[in-house]
Amino acid sequence: xxxxxxxxxxxRRAVLEESRAEARTELVANLKEGQTLQGVxxxxxxxxxxxxxxxxxxxLHVTDIAWRRINHPSEALTIGQTVDVQVIRFNAETQRIxxxxxxxxxxxxxxxxxxxxxxxxxxxxxxxxxxxxxxxxLEPGIEGLVHVSEMSWxxxxxxxxxxxxxxxxxxxxxxxxxxxxxxxxxxxxxxLANPWDEFLAQHPVGSEIEGEIKNITEFGLFIGLDGExxxxxxxxxxxxxxxxxxxxxxxNKGDVIRAKVLDIDPEKERISLGIKQLTEDPFASGAAAIxxxxxxxxxxxxxxxxxxxxxxADGMAGFIRKSELxxxxxxxxxxxxxxxxxxxxxxTQIDQKNRKVTLSIKAREVEEEKKAMQExxxxxxxxxxGDILGAALRERDGSDKPEDN
Numbered sequence: 026x027x028x029x030x031x032x033x034x035x036x037r038r039a040v041l042e043e044s045r046a047e048a049r050t051e052l053v054a055n056l057k058e059g060q061t062l063q064g065v066x067x068x069x070x071x072x073x074x075x076x077x078x079x080x081x082x083x084x085l086h087v088t089d090i091a092w093r094r095i096n097h098p099s100e101a102l103t104i105g106q107t108v109d110v111q112v113i114r115f116n117a118e119t120q121r122i123x124x125x126x127x128x129x130x131x132x133x134x135x136x137x138x139x140x141x142x143x144x145x146x147x148x149x150x151x152x153x154x155x156x157x158x159x160x161x162x163l164e165p166g167i168e169g170l171v172h173v174s175e176m177s178w179x180x181x182x183x184x185x186x187x188x189x190x191x192x193x194x195x196x197x198x199x200x201x202x203x204x205x206x207x208x209x210x211x212x213x214x215x216x217l218a219n220p221w222d223e224f225l226a227q228h229p230v231g232s233e234i235e236g237e238i239k240n241i242t243e244f245g246l247f248i249g250l251d252g253e254x255x256x257x258x259x260x261x262x263x264x265x266x267x268x269x270x271x272x273x274x275x276x277n278k279g280d281v282i283r284a285k286v287l288d289i290d291p292e293k294e295r296i297s298l299g300i301k302q303l304t305e306d307p308f309a310s311g312a313a314a315i316x317x318x319x320x321x322x323x324x325x326x327x328x329x330x331x332x333x334x335x336x337x338a339d340g341m342a343g344f345i346r347k348s349e350l351x352x353x354x355x356x357x358x359x360x361x362x363x364x365x366x367x368x369x370x371x372x373t374q375i376d377q378k379n380r381k382v383t384l385s386i387k388a389r390e391v392e393e394e395k396k397a398m399q400e401x402x403x404x405x406x407x408x409x410x411g412d413i414l415g416a417a418l419r420e421r422d423g424s425d426k427p428e429d430n
Contacts, residue, residue: 052081053120058112061129066106074098076110076124083122085110092127092134092166094152133166134207141167141199141209146216151193159185161197161211169209171197176213178220178294179253189213220252221291227251230286233303238280245269246276248284248298256296258284265301265308265380266340308380311341315382317372320389325366328359335368335384342381345370349385 064076064083073086085108090101102108114123141147141163149161149169158172176188189195201210228234228251236248236256245259260269263276276282284298315321315338323335323343332346345368350357362368370384371392 052079053117056081056112056115056122058115060112061109062112063107063109064124066102066104066108069098069102069104071097074102076108078110078122081120081122083110083112083124085124085126089113089123089125089127092130092132094160094162094168127166133164134204137167137204137209138202140164141169141202143199143202145199146196147199148194148196149211151189151191151195154186154189154191156184159189161195163209167209169197169199169211171211171213175200175211175215178214178217219291220254221289221294221296223252224250224254224296225289225291228286228289230288232286233283234286234298235281235283238276238278238282241273241276241278245273246282246298246300248282250296254294254296256284256286256298258298258300262287262297262299262301265304265306308341308377311338314338315372315375317375320369320371320392321384323368323370323384325362325364325368328362328364330359333359333362333368335370337382337384343370343384344381345384345386349373349387352387352390 062078064078066074067077067082068075071087073084074090075082076085085098085102087095087098090098095101108126109129110124110126111128112122113125113128115121147163149163151159152162152168153160156173158170158176160168160170162168171185171189173185176185177183180188195213196216197211197213198215199209200212200215201208203209234248234250234256236250238246239249239255240247243260245257245261245263247255247257250256260273263269264272282300283303284300285302286296287299287302288297289295321337323337323345325333325335327334330347332344332350335343335345337343347357347359349370350359350362368386369389370386371388372382373385373388374383376383
């Protein structure tokens, strides 16, 4: 008031602020958690909206606007919009008020086990894609996760974004439901036929297939098969005779080859193939013609400190240990033999697993001595061992003439 000039200044603003302060005080004094109020959206941010409750602002967080996924509050609210909200939390000391809109609606997760039973199929919409999978909305407010491992039978190391896209409608299978944690595990690949089961039905174990070599590793060959799956031919299954490292050298990526199906494990998603199995095992056929205890004529192929390597019938590998090269210890030397030399030896073992025949010259000599003793007498009769063996050798060589003195 200006007495000198006779003016009186009034302020409606001050009156309004005073009345708002009174209303705010009254509102705060009566505010309780769970209370339902009406307010006006005052401001919108990335994380929520501020709602004017009548002199007091409360925060409506983006996760409390609706049960369904909302990426930004502007998808559901506009500034100036009148909304009904519930007081979720109220701190009287700081006068912070947390509000919620979805709490005024029924919780869609109630009875979720009944609505979405395990192993049932549903259609849904992809709402979000992450590095570890994709979220699919089954109904407003209920989303489930399709983990990347459940998206495709064959695309193992592919980002989910290359299999599905946001807003895409997809068919899924419910794998698991945890209502207490509000989690639903979904599967996308389970709506499609398992290519390993289909392969097993079309190509049983023992059948032959044809495919392109997709990759070559230290373990063997990966061969592309029907249904965008691969089978592996281990390097030990490439050749009957050659070692794996040598056999694998003749194959190149992109080669189209034939192989035999050895084993199929749909659960582990593995198919074992073999190339050498396309032909008969030469060792098995050769081993069928020989038996332990018979004497064979072999050919020396390699001289070693531990003995000599030889070949027997049909090119089968054999080995004579150093201690089995002769009865005479002084003759148990590899260097008294030559590569290509013919040697008679007795079969002492047939090792199917390691594909090798073990022989003994010593055992042959002992057997020949026993036979000679039986056929030509014994040293007790007056004949020397040299005479007996000499007679046996002349008999074997087809000559009965005594040596000239």
